[in-house]
Amino acid sequence: SRRRHTRQRSVSWARRCVQETGTWGLLSNKMSLAFDEYGRPFIILKEQEKKKRLKGIDALKSNIMAATSVSNLLRTSLGPKGMDKMVVSADGDVLISNDGATILEKMEIQHQIARLFVELSKSQDNEIGDGTTGVVVLAGSMLEQAQLLLDKGLHPIHIANGFEKACDIAVKHLHTIAKELDIKADNNESLIKCAMTALGSKVVNKFQRKLAEICVKAVLSVADLERKDVNFELIKVDGKVGGSLEDTSFINGIVLDKEFSHPQMTKEVKEAKICILTCPFEPPKPKIKHTAEIKSGEDYQKLYAQEQKYFIDMVKKVKESGANVVLCQWGFDDEANHLLMQNKLPAVRWVGGSEIELLAIATGARIVPRFSEITADKLGNAKVVKEISFGTTNDKMMVIEGGKASKAITILVRGGSKTVVDEAKRSLHDALCAVRNMITNSRIVPGGGAVEISCSNAVFKEADKIATADQYAVRSFAEALEVIPISLAENSGYSPIEYVGDLKARQTKEGDFKLGVDCLRKGTNDMLAQCVYESMKSKIQQLQLATQVVKMILKIDDVIATTEYYQLHLTLPQTTVSYPHLPLPTTDPVQ
Numbered sequence: 001s002r003r004r005h006t007r008q009r010s011v012s013w014a015r016r017c018v019q020e021t022g023t024w025g026l027l028s029n030k031m032s033l034a035f036d037e038y039g040r041p042f043i044i045l046k047e048q049e050k051k052k053r054l055k056g057i058d059a060l061k062s063n064i065m066a067a068t069s070v071s072n073l074l075r076t077s078l079g080p081k082g083m084d085k086m087v088v089s090a091d092g093d094v095l096i097s098n099d100g101a102t103i104l105e106k107m108e109i110q111h112q113i114a115r116l117f118v119e120l121s122k123s124q125d126n127e128i129g130d131g132t133t134g135v136v137v138l139a140g141s142m143l144e145q146a147q148l149l150l151d152k153g154l155h156p157i158h159i160a161n162g163f164e165k166a167c168d169i170a171v172k173h174l175h176t177i178a179k180e181l182d183i184k185a186d187n188n189e190s191l192i193k194c195a196m197t198a199l200g201s202k203v204v205n206k207f208q209r210k211l212a213e214i215c216v217k218a219v220l221s222v223a224d225l226e227r228k229d230v231n232f233e234l235i236k237v238d239g240k241v242g243g244s245l246e247d248t249s250f251i252n253g254i255v256l257d258k259e260f261s262h263p264q265m266t267k268e269v270k271e272a273k274i275c276i277l278t279c280p281f282e283p284p285k286p287k288i289k290h291t292a293e294i295k296s297g298e299d300y301q302k303l304y305a306q307e308q309k310y311f312i313d314m315v316k317k318v319k320e321s322g323a324n325v326v327l328c329q330w331g332f333d334d335e336a337n338h339l340l341m342q343n344k345l346p347a348v349r350w351v352g353g354s355e356i357e358l359l360a361i362a363t364g365a366r367i368v369p370r371f372s373e374i375t376a377d378k379l380g381n382a383k384v385v386k387e388i389s390f391g392t393t394n395d396k397m398m399v400i401e402g403g404k405a406s407k408a409i410t411i412l413v414r415g416g417s418k419t420v421v422d423e424a425k426r427s428l429h430d431a432l433c434a435v436r437n438m439i440t441n442s443r444i445v446p447g448g449g450a451v452e453i454s455c456s457n458a459v460f461k462e463a464d465k466i467a468t469a470d471q472y473a474v475r476s477f478a479e480a481l482e483v484i485p486i487s488l489a490e491n492s493g494y495s496p497i498e499y500v501g502d503l504k505a506r507q508t509k510e511g512d513f514k515l516g517v518d519c520l521r522k523g524t525n526d527m528l529a530q531c532v533y534e535s536m537k538s539k540i541q542q543l544q545l546a547t548q549v550v551k552m553i554l555k556i557d558d559v560i561a562t563t564e565y566y567q568l569h570l571t572l573p574q575t576t577v578s579y580p581h582l583p584l585p586t587t588d589p590v591q
Contacts, residue, residue, distance in 0.1 A: 055558040060150060063113040063553050064143045070114045071140020074100050074133050079488040080200040080519050082133075096419055098201065099426050100133030101125040113553060120549050128538045129433020130198050134484060139546035141483035145476035146554060154472060160551040162473020165466070166459050167547040169474070170481070171540055173458040174451065177513050178443040178536040179528075191216045191435050193531040197447060198434040200520075200532075202427035203420070207245050211424075214250045214411055215431040221252070221409050223439055230436045234408045236358065237428055239421035240397065242390055243414035248424070253401030254355070254362055255410040259387055260398075261332055261349050262341040268386040269346055273379045274400075275323035276356060276365045281336035283310045311336045314371050315343055321374045325385050327351050327359060346385070348398055362403035380404075437535040446527035447534050448516025449485025453504055455543075456481040488517040 076083045077098040087095045087106045095106050101121040109115055120139060121132040146159050181190050195212035204211055222234040238255050260267070294300050314336065318326060326340065326347040340347045351359070360367050365380025383402025389395065397412075411428060415421035438444070445451040459478035463471045482500060489496040499517065503525065507515050516527040527533060 057150060059557050059559045060156060060554065061147060062559070063556055064147050066111040066114045067117055067553060068140045068143050070104070070109065070117045071136050071143075074103065074136050075140075075483075075487045076491060077103070078133050078137055078201075078484070079491050079517075080205065081488075081492045082201055083491070084203070094419065095422075096203075097423055097426060098133070098203075099430070100136050102426055104136070113556070116549055116553065120545055123545055124541060128437060128535075128541050130430045130437075130534070131538050131542050135542040135546050137483055137487060138480065138542060139549050141480040142477065142546060142550045143553065145480045146473075146550065149472060149476055152472075154469060156554040156557065158469045159473045159476075160554045162466075162470035163477050163547050163550060165470060166463075166474040166477030167543050169459050169462045170455040170477075170543055173455050174445060174536055174540055174543075177451070177454060178445050181438065181442045181444050181533075183438055183442050188216055188220065191219075191438055194438050194444075194533065194535075195431040195435050197532050197534060198431040199427055202430070203423050204245055204427045207248075210246070211248060211428060212431060214248065215428060215435055217250055218409050218411055219432060219435040219439065221407050223436075225439070228440050230439055232432070232436070233358070234361070235432065236408070236410045237413065237425050237432075238410055239413040239415070239425050240390060240395065241415060241418055241421055242395065243416075245413075245415055245420070245424060247414040249412050249414075251399060251401065251410045251412055252407075253382070253399055253403060253410060254359060254408055255412055256348065256351060256355060256398040256400070258348050258351060258398050259396035261337050261347045265341055265346040266344070268384065269325050270384050272325045272382045272385040272400075273323050274325045274327060274359070274363050274365055274382060274385070275318055275321060275374060275379055276360055276363075276367050277326065277328045277371075278330070278356070278367055278369050279328075279371060280330035281311070281314055281328065281332040281340075282330075283307055283333075308335065311339050315339045315345065317371050317374050318345060319343055321379060322376050323374075323379050327356070329353065329356055358408060359400065362408035363400070364404055434535065434538075437537050441535060441537045443536040444533040445536050445539055446514045446516055447532040448519060448525075448527040448530075449488045449500075449503075450507075450514055450516030450525075450527045451539060452481045452484040453500070453507055453516070454513035457504065457508055485517050488519055492517060492519040492521075 073085070077085060077100065082098050084096050084098045085103050087097075087103060089095070089106065095102070097103055101124070104118045104121050109118055117136050117139065121136050124132045124135045142163060146156075146163075149159050150156065183191050192209075192212045195215045196208045199205055199208040199211055202208075218235050219230055222232075223230045236254060238257070240257075292303070294303065311333065324345065326345055328347065328349050329351055330349065332340070332347065332349050337347070356367060359365065360380065363380025363382050366378035368374050368378055381404040382400050385398070385400050387396055387398055390397070413421055413424045413428065415424055456478040459474060459481070463474040463478065466474060482504075485500045485503065486496040489499040494517070503515055503517070506525075507513060512526075514528050515525045516532070518525050518530075520530070522530055524530065
């Protein structure tokens with residue numbers, strides 16, 4: 001009878017749940033509950049009253065809204081006429097850039113789905129180095145098209161499969177229209193123009209010809225053209241505030257933001273034999289607690305003589321090895337510094353660990369951890385080691401040129417402020433990556449949105465041949481591709497719909513896939529005639545990465561999160577992206 005009474009109470013409680021919520025096992029704003037054969041509920045998740053659940057079409061729409069709000073932020077930064085973004089950190093540091101990967105990295109994005117776009121831009125930056133803004137904008141447009149299909153009742157799996165088929169069609173079309181470029185012709189002019197295209201949308205575009213030549217020279221200095229490989233570890237991009245961007249220079253060697261440890265040391269050493277040390281010029285220190293008592297002048301003289309002996313032995317071992325330049329990772333004692341100057345051994349102290357490794361690679365030196373291990377075969381060789389100064393501020397830097405072991409080089413960036421120098425370094429990185437991609441794969445496609453329009457037309461034609469419901473997703477993919485030329489036209493001051501519609505009609509009528517957006521208003525839409533082109537490898541990577549991320553988001557149909565996370569991120573789309581210390585209007589989710 002007791003079991004029957006318990007069963008009746010459980011069944012009546014379950015019936016009350018049905019009356020309140022309309023479904024078995026689902027309480028208002030709580031997790032799903034399971035019931036045993038007697039109708040008794042049991043808990044599936046711990047602390048389920050503190051969790052919220054969003055599933056089905058609501059979860060998909062929430063995720064899409066979060067991701068597209070991030071991509072819309074970057075649309076105005078696309079192309080040579082794109083606008084810059086200013087991000088202020090919690091410490092008050094200001095970042096001004098139009099590089100997509102840098103902007104997303106510095107923003108405080110808290111929504112987990114929106115963070116996928118941050119990882120998307122990082123993947124594009126790590127693999128290709130350029131196109132970080134375009135890949136995020138493209139993925140956001142694909143999600144917007146996916147939401148329209150969801151509203152029509154199409155299943156997310158059909159949308160994901162259709163996008164994948166459309167991506168394959170676009171990649172095959174890219175292979176058919178790509179053109180092989182002779183990178184060695186006309187004194188590497190094609191590589192210079194490719195670097196100029198990458199620099200065209202940056203803050204350094206006023207000096208893009210000179211900077212492009214520096215980038216090409218730097219990449220060719222460390223490239224193995226037979227293996228089509230470029231070792232980026234041998235290229236160091238360093239910056240120094242002062243001067244202008246026009247003063248940026250190429251140095252056939254390594255630059256250290258250091259100076260000789262003593263002002264009376266020789267400022268230039270030719271045919272240098274370099275000793276690289278990771279041990280300090282200091283007396284050895286006991287590893288246990290100790291006390292030294294000095295009771296007389298004789299005791300002090302003995303201690304002083306012993307210390308001098310340590311320094312003299314250290315300098316003697318370096319001198320006997322044949323070294324005439326010393327680079328040390330740690331500091332010098334004043335006595336040791338004076339002895340080095342007297343023995344005509346120019347020395348540099350506090351050299352960073354990464355710089356020590358690069359110097360060892362460039363000069364062929366072995367890093368010496370103890371003075372007892374210094375030998376002549378562990379020394380590195382360089383043509384010249386010198387100290388240079390800049391302007392009236394008397395800032396000094398060390399230059400090690402002509403390393404005998406490898407072709408390590410440095411690009412020294414100058415600028416009027418730290419913000420300009422940092423943005424120039426990021427711009428040069430993109431240009432270096434663009435040149436690198438041309439060496440590894442010299443096939444190119446036209447830029448300016450021309451290739452997106454051509455791929456869109458090709459995908460539209462193939463969509464009619466698909467018999468399943470995937471054809472609707474394939475057509476939506478083709479429409480999503482048009483966001484690139486539309487954004488370029490809008491940022492350049494054109495009427496985007498009319499301009500892109502005219503380009504599509506001309507490409508279809510004339511069969512010319514080179515027609516794109518004339519962002520610089522040069523009077524022609526032929527992108528190859530304007531020398532606006534990019535690596536086919538970069539464009540394929542954009543399409544494939546964007547498609548993979550969109551498929552991942554479309555397959556998430558259930559979000560289980562804490563109440564605080566739910567209230568902050570799943571119900572208020574305008575809080576997806578936040579700028580610290582800036583008041584946000586709650587009416588515009590894009591802001």
